Amino acid sequence: MINSSYFFRIVKNFKAIQWQILAGPILILMILSMMVLPLAPFVLDVFFTFNIALSIVILLVSMFTRHTLEFTAFPTVLLFSTLLRLALNVASTRVIFLNGHTGTNSAGRVIESFGHFLVGGNFAIGIVVFIILVIINFIVITKGASRIAEVGARFILDAMPGKQMAIDADLNAGLIGEEKAKKRRIKITQEADFYGSMDGASKFVRGDAIAGILIMILNIFGGLIIGLIQHHMALNKAAEVYTLLTIGDGLVAQIPALVISTAAGVIVTRVSTNQNVGEQMVSQLFYNPQVILLSAIVLGVLGLVPGMPNIIFLIFTILLFILSWWLYEKKHVLENNFTNSDKKYKLIQDSISEASWNDVTLEDPIRIEIGYNLTPMIDANKKDNLLDRIRLVRKKITQEIGFLPPLVHIKNNINLSENNYRVLIKGVEVGQGTCFYGLFMAIHSGRETEPLPFDQVYEPTFGLSGYWINKEFKNEAQKKGYSVIDPSTVISTHLNFLISNNINELFGRQEAQKLLEYVAIDMPKLTEDLIPNIINLTVLHKVLKNLLLEHVPIRDMRTILETLSEYADVQKDPNELTSIVRIALSKIIIQKLFYKKNIIEVIGLESSLETLLLNGIKGDTNSIEPILCETLLKKTKEAIKKQLSIEAPLVLLVSHPLRFFLSKFLRQSFPELTVLSQFEITDVKKIKISSIIGN
Template sequence: MANLASKLRLPTTLKDTHWQILAGPILIMMILAMMVLPLSPFMLDLLFTFNIAISIMVLLVAMFTKQTLEFAAFPTILLFTTLLRLSLNIASTRIVLLHGHEGSAAAGQVIEAFGHFLVGGNFAIGIVVFIILVIINFMVITKGAGRIAEVGARFVLDGMPGKQMAIDADLNAGLIGEAEAKKRRQEVTQEADFYGSMDGASKFVRGDAIAGLIIMVINVVGGLVIGMLQHDMAAGDAAKAYTLLTIGDGLVAQIPALVISTAAGVIVSRVSTNENVGDQMVNQLFKNPQVMLLTAAVIGILGLVPGMPNFIFLLFTALLLAAAWWVKGDSSKTDKAVTKQEIPESISPQMHNIEASWSDVQLEDPLGLEVGYKLIPMVDFQQNGELLGRIRSIRKKFAQEIGFLPPVVHVRDNLDIAPAAYRITLKGVEVGNGEAIPGRWLAINPGNAVGTLDGESTVDPAFGLPAIWIDGSLREQAQIQGYTVVDPSTVIATHLNHLISQHSSELFGRLEAQQLVDRLSQEMPKLIEDLIPTIVSLTTFHKVLQNLLSESVSIRDMRTILETLAEHAPILTDPVELTAVVRVALGRSICQQYFPGTGEMQVIGLDTGLERLLLQAMQGGTGIEPNLAERLLHQTAAAINTQEQAGLPPVLVVNHPLRSQLARFLRRSISNIVVLSNLEIGDNRPIRVTVSIGN
């Protein structure tokens, strides 16, 4: 029985979401019912109160929202609340015109309270107040919010390509995974959809304001006609009774409309940060004590003028002076704490006569990152530094793509370099450096950015692209103009990832080779036992893998590598020759790296005469003549330039005996060239030579 009960029991998530699924249809049915069915005054009071409560909730949610997409349902809620107000107007109009002659309480206590308490029972004042509310809602808030939504939608759509490029840059740098990249792309699309919906939804509120004004005129005229013709009321009595009820009805509808319009303005006018609207206003408005001092001076001078309300002005002067004193004292404490944190004290320890030992020998770290003191918060987990997490992600992504785990990055501070500078070292030798300014963003021009930005011009340290350090307020503008905008942590992480990939063969030492063999022993124990070190020594195995990594060939397909070595190692002993046969076995994956799919490969080729000449020179052991070498380098550089302008990878296909030596020769001067052997390309893969060297 217990098992049967558990099978029949609905999942908790399903039960919890039943009422949420039904909320929308129930609300629609309520709205339709209010338009068609007559309502009692008590029900009308309940629904008017519900409308006011919903509008206040919407405004508060908008105020406490930190990111725009946290309230993505706002355009739909705007539609439902507008329909709710209009249906209430219909229901209240019906009851006002039917029972308005019975007295001020005929349409319920809420309308009576708004008609008497708020405007003092004077229908002339009520009309003026109602018209003012409509003008404020229609001409100021709704019109402004609609314009902001329209411009925001256009800017968000224009900035989508830049945001997508930034996501792709983080993905390629290993800072995020595929799941995170997919999530960010969805957020970018949802943001564009949200602003597009807000652009249209703002018209609901605008139309509601117009409808409220027209409904009031209709109710007043209709009430006069019904009161005088059907109930034999005097013109003055009919005007007073029906106008007060109409004004109460209009006010009870327009005040929630004004609140909802304000919420719409808050949503579209806010700038997305980690603070809600209240925090943003308080922190930014009362941040500078000088502003409050100058304001206090102006108010104080006005307070001393005879005839002015001196007490009120001087009271606000005292309050502003007290606030300025408090803010100034608080900011000075913060500055002292930051200064103490950023610049560590140098304490000279007392020197003791201690005998030297082997523990004093400091070994060089295979991979190191040194940062200036301003960048210490980025690498301090106690200060929520995110760079360490990104470095771990880089090592994990590298291991998944290349096939071995790179050494741990040893991070340390270095007070000898500039405060915002960093150095990347490989076995104690600097291989890269750059600058990362905390609190600013690096706008990188990928080649198609338009316009200029205010900031400090620089160069992207990873790829040498022109870039500008900008303030956070210009981030959206830079993305719209086509720049790829990244934060300082991403700058360092991308540079580190690029250098790790570039020097992967040097990072793959004998220790990493042994660790890889130990890992393979768990997956393929028999194959490893028969091959290493029986047929292939660990040194030869290490050298073959190093040769592959030096030419950016992944060693993930270890089964193919081991099987190829097992087949050819008994005959070939030279690591270079073994590397060549392993490359042929890995040919399909190498080609896929540069030409995905099964389509045509558009490559650079060698003229037959030049290829024959190079074969004779290399096989004879004489090497390439200087004039021929210079001409070969010049023509290869020109061919690569032509290939890259056509959007094709710089791949040169040569005869198999030439590949190894020609690749080593060309890479000394042209680092981005890829040299493939004709045997590395499958028979079913079509090839077209776009540029020929030696013609």
């Protein structure tokens, strides 16, 4: 005897199993059993009723889905429902052939009801109705749904690469996270799988319609043969019984088939929104009161035509008028509510605006802000416009320095005076000036013979005195020895000066990377061996920036990279590497400072002061006493004045250990002063110490 506790434990464990897992196998076994085993008429009634209920459920589910992917199981459901109908056709055919001679109730109440009630017991009407249903299902619904599924599958597959690229772009831009991107990729794959499956599954319905016609023909002729030969029935009796049974069987199968075909059409024709199909149709068909009103007028005119069913037409006309009035009132109320709420939300938004990434404004590397009167200077159609001048400035700096500076952005600043401009580097103002569009600046050149009858001003770049003159005085000013330039040249010259003095601020890591990529085209092996095997991009960027800070061109990248390859293994400090590279570039530095000069006149350090400085920078402090700092700045200023008086270059020559420290220290007070190491002038034969900085 079975232990009751053991039995209940089995039942409890069985309940824990998900019933959905067993649904598929049970349905397959049921379909196979219907095809193989003879079924009683009552069982047939149960299965036919189940088939009708299943088709209604499928149609309603398809109607209430808001998005296509909510019913991804539809292709599989379509397959199983088609197999179920065909299995029922096989089972009912067997029962009809076996028991059809006993009467129209031999195949169950469902088939008999469809054969008598729906077609009035007239087998001719039944045949016509059955054929019409098959034509509607096969030619209209199924064919249209198949075509839509085919085109949909094609478009979905064609759009997949673009959608994947859009996801990758959003992910790289940081708009979405990895989890969101993964979900969107899965959704795209599911859409492609669904429409591909629907393209194939729709063929099941077409095949089912064809099979229904063939089964009907076989049932009628097979039933007549069995009734006449085996059961010796009269011809009219056999034709009536077997035809009604066949028609009932066909209708009870074709009506669910038509319902499921409709569901397939609904699924593939719908557009994914936040509304189901019913809501979409009602909200989009009956939303415009003007359309309903015009329809009522047209229907009312037809209802007044003699011979037409006037009462019915006029009843529908009145209903449409009522519907139009109701829609108009509803729309009017909604618009008022929306307007009021929109005003409230707008007031809230105006008072409290939530910050977003759109509020972030990145600074331009280089920007020129101009006043209102200077805006005609940026007209590209005019000769000698500011845009062309800026292009020439960037080209000149690129050729002289050795890298491409960032683009210059021009902005009209309403807060500036009408004729003023200013130059900003990374948002910091580095220079400003005044220009007058339509005038020319006559600058003192030292050769002028007499002053001009205009107010004296100063040129913004070098502070030279001059005049803003009219176009009519241009030739006269040139004859009197003045240098005459247009306002675009004034601003572009000022811009060139400011960029040159702040070139190290514009050389960022991105520019270093682009320069390295450009150099790698001509010297691939050198760059590959150096970066990142010996030094990284950060060190290279720091060295190049140090050179630019001291106005050393970086055009000779071959020498720079070869020097770093040689010494970077033993020296890791970027500042020390900069000093070593300067020695390698010493000829370029000397040529720039003393071009075509036979004797190099420089400022020197007194030996005692040099000793004090060397002792002060020993160790990690790299600092000197305040009194010594003050003395050094004072003496340096006097030496610079003496150099200017003899028109000698502002160059200070020191011992190599002091060069980097003094260059950094004196640059803040005397940016025009260049500090050289004695190692950087080894090839120079004639050196003259024209000034000495003493203690």
